[in-house]
């Protein structure tokens with residue numbers, strides 16, 4: 001008998017284990033020449049005791065911490081593992097759970113096992129006691145909705161932009177771009193690489209940005225929000241950027257939010273920001289596709305990444321565009337947005353009860369414009385999220401104010417279930433989006449050139 005055989009028990013089911021274990025669902029394919037079930041047992045052994053040979057120093061207690069493979073389907077590669085809760089690491093300081101420990105166990109060394117060709121984590125389930133040991137969000141989208149004077153339970157789409165071009169604008173040009181967007185929109189967010197570049201030092205940019213926000217508020221009579229990227233390699237530098245932002249926005253503190261490049265900078269950066277800043281924290285995910293891509297058979301899925309961001313406490317999480325923008329994804333990604341915003345939500349393999357943990361808001365970004373937005377909304381079924389359009393805002397033929405208005409109008413068009421051509425007749429910014437994004441218009445609304453009034457679509 002292989003020593004690892006003790007790590008598999010196919011008589012068990014989700015319900016037998018869900019209260020006492022973390023459950024994880026993978027798609028596994030053994031490397032050429034390896035038997036499926038044998039590989040599964042080695043995978044479970046590696047996940048638990050961390051090696052595949054019998055250990056002379058194991059004792060009765062250490063064996064109670066075995067990770068058990070309880071489902072293994074050779075036909076489709078589905079493998080479910082159950083991790084006893086005692087395996088996980090909790091803080092010395094406050095007893096909190098740790099995503100670093102979680103990822104180490106569920107997607108650590110096992111990712112590199114020679115006998116496994118494909119191994120991707122697609123879903124996980126946490127029992128109540130472990131889930132409650134994570135922070136979860138402290139600040140939610142309700143803070144933004146309240147600031148904007150909207151219903152705090154379902155305040156609708158926050159019309160946001162990611163500043164483009166992502167690099168190359170000097171401080172005054174950055175502030176000017178934000179100001180013009182704010183005249184029509186609600187929120188401006190730094191793009192993920194925007195930081196303290198030599199041509200746009202934060203010390204110069206932040207005061208100009210605060211001044212632009214104040215002018216836009218005064219001019220429109222509406223509240224505005226700026227989400228500043230404070231990502232850095234170490235907490236001291238993050239603190240310095242935070243202090244600079246707080247100082248610049250001291251007259252309008254409710255207008256300030258913070259952005260973390262949460263995938264690239266890792267769990268420590270996001271957790272640190274969420275624990276130290278009583279502000280809305282956005283988790284950007286640039287770089288994630290290296291691990292989560294639907295074309296990759298290793299790593300973990302975008303669904304898993306998004307779910308762990310809620311556990312860590314992100315107020316808003318980039319969830320993609322479900323194939324309606326320009327990044328990889330498809331309509332079936334809808335559960336990603338549901339999992340972070342509901343109290344009980346169904347994942348690909350497990351239903352998760354969040355036991356009252358506060359929700360995270362979806363941040364929808366990556367190629368969305370006024371023409372693509374209605375189909376996206378139709379697939380999602382609501383508009384209670386933050387839109388962060390880059391090209392869709394700054395690529396509008398009449399500039400970012402019109403870009404912002406076109407996005408707001410696109411939401412209104414969908415909410416009214418109006419015919420887009422009829423709606424365009426008395427919403428010029430929406431109408432001019434057809435001319436701004438002609439290639440999309442040709443695909444989404446063929447015939448638009450004749451359906452819309454000539455004076456609107458003419459350059």
Ligand code: RUB
Pocket residue numbers: 162191192285286318319320321326327363364365366367368388389390391392
């Ligand atoms: C948006 C943008 C975003 C990413 C986010 O600009 O650059 O940072 O695309 O993608 P644009 P995701 O609207 O012009 O694409 O949210 O999928 O991670």
